Amino acid sequence: MKKNRFRFTIAIVCILALGAFSTAGICAEVGVTDDKILFGTFQDMSGPGAYLGKQVTSALTVWKDWVNDDLGGFHGRKVDFVVEDMKYDPVLTKTAFTKLVHQHKVFAVIMVYGSTPCTAILDDIKKEKVPVFPTAATTQNMYDPPIRYLFWYACSDEDNGIMMVDYIVNDLKAKNVKLGVVYQDDEWGKSALKGVEIGAKKYGLKVDSAGYKRGTKNLNPQAMRMKAKGVTHCFYAGYAPVYAALLQEANKVGWKPTFFGDYVTVDPRTFMAGDLADGHYHFFNLGMQHERVPGWIQMEKLFTEKLGAEAAKEPLSWRLMPLMWTPLLYLNQALEEIGPDLTREKLVDKLESIQNFDSGGLGKIQFGPNMRKGNHEYRIFKCDAKKQQFVPVTDWRQPSLK
Amino acid sequence: MAVTRFCIRSYPQDLKVFPSPAARISLVWLLLFLLGLPFFSGKYITFVAAVCGVSVISALGLNILTGYTGLISLGHAAFMGIGAYTAAALANKAGFPFLAALPLAGLLAAATGAVVGIPTLRLRGLYLVVTTLAFEFIVEHIIYHWESMTQSDRGISLPTPDLFGYTLDTYESFYYVVLVLAVATALFTKNLAMSRTGRALVAIRDRDIAAEIIGVHLAKYKILAFVVSSFIAGIAGALYAYLLGLISPDHFTFNQSVLYIAMIIVGGMGTVMGSIIGAVFMVLLPEVINAISSPIASAYPILSPRIGAVSVIVYGLVIILFLLFEPNGLYGIWIRIKRYWKPWPFTY
Numbered sequence: 005m006k007k008n009r010f011r012f013t014i015a016i017v018c019i020l021a022l023g024a025f026s027t028a029g030i031c032a033e034v035g036v037t038d039d040k041i042l043f044g045t046f047q048d049m050s051g052p053g054a055y056l057g058k059q060v061t062s063a064l065t066v067w068k069d070w071v072n073d074d075l076g077g078f079h080g081r082k083v084d085f086v087v088e089d090m091k092y093d094p095v096l097t098k099t100a101f102t103k104l105v106h107q108h109k110v111f112a113v114i115m116v117y118g119s120t121p122c123t124a125i126l127d128d129i130k131k132e133k134v135p136v137f138p139t140a141a142t143t144q145n146m147y148d149p150p151i152r153y154l155f156w157y158a159c160s161d162e163d164n165g166i167m168m169v170d171y172i173v174n175d176l177k178a179k180n181v182k183l184g185v186v187y188q189d190d191e192w193g194k195s196a197l198k199g200v201e202i203g204a205k206k207y208g209l210k211v212d213s214a215g216y217k218r219g220t221k222n223l224n225p226q227a228m229r230m231k232a233k234g235v236t237h238c239f240y241a242g243y244a245p246v247y248a249a250l251l252q253e254a255n256k257v258g259w260k261p262t263f264f265g266d267y268v269t270v271d272p273r274t275f276m277a278g279d280l281a282d283g284h285y286h287f288f289n290l291g292m293q294h295e296r297v298p299g300w301i302q303m304e305k306l307f308t309e310k311l312g313a314e315a316a317k318e319p320l321s322w323r324l325m326p327l328m329w330t331p332l333l334y335l336n337q338a339l340e341e342i343g344p345d346l347t348r349e350k351l352v353d354k355l356e357s358i359q360n361f362d363s364g365g366l367g368k369i370q371f372g373p374n375m376r377k378g379n380h381e382y383r384i385f386k387c388d389a390k391k392q393q394f395v396p397v398t399d400w401r402q403p404s405l406k
Numbered sequence: 407m408a409v410t411r412f413c414i415r416s417y418p419q420d421l422k423v424f425p426s427p428a429a430r431i432s433l434v435w436l437l438l439f440l441l442g443l444p445f446f447s448g449k450y451i452t453f454v455a456a457v458c459g460v461s462v463i464s465a466l467g468l469n470i471l472t473g474y475t476g477l478i479s480l481g482h483a484a485f486m487g488i489g490a491y492t493a494a495a496l497a498n499k500a501g502f503p504f505l506a507a508l509p510l511a512g513l514l515a516a517a518t519g520a521v522v523g524i525p526t527l528r529l530r531g532l533y534l535v536v537t538t539l540a541f542e543f544i545v546e547h548i549i550y551h552w553e554s555m556t557q558s559d560r561g562i563s564l565p566t567p568d569l570f571g572y573t574l575d576t577y578e579s580f581y582y583v584v585l586v587l588a589v590a591t592a593l594f595t596k597n598l599a600m601s602r603t604g605r606a607l608v609a610i611r612d613r614d615i616a617a618e619i620i621g622v623h624l625a626k627y628k629i630l631a632f633v634v635s636s637f638i639a640g641i642a643g644a645l646y647a648y649l650l651g652l653i654s655p656d657h658f659t660f661n662q663s664v665l666y667i668a669m670i671i672v673g674g675m676g677t678v679m680g681s682i683i684g685a686v687f688m689v690l691l692p693e694v695i696n697a698i699s700s701p702i703a704s705a706y707p708i709l710s711p712r713i714g715a716v717s718v719i720v721y722g723l724v725i726i727l728f729l730l731f732e733p734n735g736l737y738g739i740w741i742r743i744k745r746y747w748k749p750w751p752f753t754y
Contacts (some may be wrong), residue, residue, distance in 0.1 A: 050721075095650065099693070119559060123561050124652055143560065
């Protein structure tokens with residue numbers, strides 16, 4: 005009896021050990037098997053930013069099909085991804101991140117956004133050491149101080165604020181300048197205000213500002229205040245429909261400054277203001293569809309092939325789509341260059357070491373050791389309301405101060 | 407109470423918190439299951455269980471105010487916010503330990519509850535709802551704009567809690583703290599409901615004028631309900647803050663208040679078990695919808711961008727169906743099942 009029990013115990017131990025070693029053989033890194041790399045993402049699929057979630061999911065679907073069907077995967081491994089709905093809610097984001105890491109056991113988290121949701125998981129990213137590539141959250145804490153596993157690729161309103169003052173002083177050579185900032189009263193808007201203030205300090209200019217609460221539709225008080233202060237050049241940080249409303253209010257009260265809209269205003273809804281939007285400036289870090297750069301042409305072709313011409317129209321109409329596509333191209337290069345021995349640490353090392361990446365004119369992206377801010381260069385566009393286009397008036401440039 | 411405690415046959419039995427042996431045995435099984443949960447489930451399920459626990463505590467607090475006393479509050483998330491930010495400020499800025507920050511968070515929320523409770527002496531129904539709604543927006547505004555204290559959108563982080571020298575740095579360890587407090591809150595609420603105070607609160611809910619005539623001090627009990635409810639909400643908020651490690655204004659919005667109201671409605675108003683079931687149900691519902699929709703999205707990628715919208719419809723539909731067909735909530739369904747099986751296999 006005792007002998008049998010001993011044999012049984014030995015057998016169980018052997019089976020468990022075999023199981024453990026065989027698993028180790030198949031799975032070199034979490035989320036990576038011999039034939040698959042599993043990525044995860046959390047998106048707002050049913051909350052206030054659901055439109056964004058749909059666009060990103062479309063981009064990821066096209067990317068997955070392209071990599072697997074046309075590129076043959078990376079070193080024999082196909083890619084796959086799981087999506088968790090976070091409804092733009094910080095708690096659900098934390099839940100989604102935990103689920104992706106511990107339940108789905110993803111290799112890396114890709115293509116996420118949202119200041120509050122991403123801020124909610126900063127500590128988890130450090131603790132779990134899971135690469136997050138990239139986040140498009142607009143807060144500075146995403147890259148400053150840098151977190152090894154978190155990469156940021158978006159547009160910085162602080163950079164844009166500085167660039168506005170640079171452009172007014174150095175390019176427009178405007179006289180008797182009075183700077184103003186109309187901004188959504190949150191971290192996003194405050195970073196714009198900070199940028200303009202930094203720029204103004206450099207050139208010895210003064211800044212007046214008028215914040216508004218998120219969700220405000222009527223900016224009459226802000227327009228009145230700016231007019232009373234005699235603002236000649238005004239930076240706007242907020243959503244495009246509110247920008248259009250600001251242009252209309254400015255016209256109503258007889259205030260005629262030169263506006264500089266941040267990257268979010270590079271949006272078809274800016275044209276809701278009609279001719280009033282014409283001739284004002286905008287900052288953008290991406291290539292435009294009408295420029296017909298190779299990156300856009302390839303992206304259009306892939307979206308049309310993979311989603312069908314009709315279904316591709318919606319994501320392609322979105323001007324921020326290169327913000328999703330450029331990092332995916334960058335990720336492709338990293339995964340290709342790492343080789344078959346793929347680990348999270350190697351991915352992080354590779355992502356920060358790629359130099360002179362060519363996105364085909366979609367946008368500039370560059371990281372470095374201890375540099376998690378992936379976007380440094382922008383162009384300034386002028387709004388052509390008749391053609392409903394944003395036309396670049398400068399080449400790629402960086403703010404004069406960092 | 408009479409509806410839910412249908413199997414009681416004597417007054418001594420009615421005085422017991424768990425009147426039947428079956429209730430006591432099933433409770434022991436449930437506790438054993440909950441104690442063992444982190445051992446056989448992963449980190450994710452443990453984290454979700456901890457969120458459920460915090461929601462249970464908070465829903466129990468709201469149940470005292472709305473379920474027992476009949477004072478509908480849309481400011482519950484604000485009380486949680488006060489508790490959360492108090493704990494965060496005490497822990498982060500003043501270096502208070504977890505054991506000190508937690509009760510202080512509850513106390514400050516309770517003090518605020520007392521202040522908010524005063525107008526309720528003259529208000530009822532929709533007027534009270536609007537007052538608590540205004541309170542919710544005031545707190546939201548303060549959290550958002552008192553930057554030096556709350557750090558606004560950037561959020562305020564909390565250090566890892568420490569309990570009797572043991573660092574609660576995993577979801578598993580914090581889960582047990584939440585579990586203990588959830589059980590304690592449930593027992594407290596159950597006892598409160600069965601005490602003189604609880605009966606006074608129910609009397610106010612059912613007919614305040616009649617309650618006053620029979621000697622219930624309306625002002626005292628209404629304010630007491632607010633104080634106790636907000637104290638529990640404050641504790642839940644503080645636990646939430648420690649569990650998440652970082653809080654921001656978006657954690658305690660009007661939507662959260664509505665969610666807590668939904669919890670006690672779906673679970674069953676005026677019952678402890680209803681609050682528990684409702685909180686667990688409402689926390690798990692999005693997870694279940696996600697779990698169902700993910701395979702569909704994988705099988706039909708073209709549908710994946712649309713599935714999010716469908717999940718919202720399902721979420722709303724479940725709540726509407728409950729309100730229409732089961733006003734007593736999930737607990738009502740449970741009671742009906744129990745009643746059906748009690749005389750089985752006989753009809754009567």
